[in-house]
Amino acid sequence: MDHYTLKMKNADIYQKDYLVLSKVNLQIDPGEFLFLIGKTGSGKSSLLKTIYGALPLQKGEAQVAGYDLQSIRRKDLPFMRRKLGMIFQDFLLLDDRTVYDNLAFVLKATGWKDKNEIDRKIAQSLQEVGMKYQAHKMPHQLSGGEKxxxxxxxxxxxSPELIIADEATGNLDPDTSMEILQLIVNLQKSHNTSIIFATHDYTLIEKKYDARVLKCEKGQIVEL
Structure with missing residues (x-):
């Protein structure tokens, strides 16, 4: 089978017993950037939750980062999610830990043990996002953009295969939103990571980045 980061075929997306999107056919190649737009309540978040396993796939086929969402066992979900990166509107940081410790927590939870390697990885990662000198700060000391x-x-x-950004700029002012989107675009290119960037802010896609745009509308996904 050809390798896709994500492939969905005739997938029905449910929120509890309510069908929100029907017969979703979607594939994302390695290193591809995809915008997912639509009004609040149009099904964007339900689709993303299905992709990362927070909602079950009840009908249709879907493979994500080499895992089959129809047959995946609950105990295997954490292993699948290690191949995914998640960026949420409300940041979901650990408020009682420093910037450094927020990142160290993720690395240790995924099997990193060597402190020198952890230090190197964190320093490199913070430099990439322009936070090189903020490792010692607590989340409450950061601006929204820095969070x-x-x-x-x-x-x-x-180094995930796929990053899911669910309204990642939803709590930011317009200028900061554009900065954050440009940062994600730049990092996507340098890491060759696939990204789904979901937003209801259509101004973000007006710059016409080299990306496909899909829209959730009337229970369907259409390509613009």
């Missing part, structure tokens, strides 16, 4: 830069660093630190 999202840390969240991007966390998402990328294990």
């Amino acid at each position: 999202q830069r840390l969240a991007i660093s966390r998402a990328l630190i294990n």
Whole structure:
């Protein structure tokens, strides 16, 4: 089978018992950037939750980072998610730990043990997102843009096959939103990571990055 980061065939996306998107056919190649747009409530988040295993796939086929979502066992979900990076609107940082410790937590949870290697990996990751000198700070000392830069660093630190950004700029002002999107675009190219960037802010896609644009509308996904 050809290798796709993500492939869905006739997938029905449910939120509990409610069908929100029907017959989704979608494939993302390694290193591809994809915008997913649509109004709030159009099914974007439900689709993303299905992709990372928070909602079950009830009908259709889907493979993500080499895992089959129809047959995946609950105990294998953490292993699949190690191949994914997640960036959320509300950052989901560990508020009681420094910037460094937020990243170290992820690395240790995924099997990194050598402190020198952990230090090197964190320093490199923070430099990539422009946070080289903020390792000692606590999350409450960071601006919204800096919190999202840390969240991007966390998402990328294990070199995932796919990054899922769910309204990643939703809590940021317009200028910071454009900065964060440009940072994600740059890092996607340098890491050759596939990205799904979901947003209801259509101004973000007006710059026409080299990316496909899919829209959730009336229970369907259409390519623009």
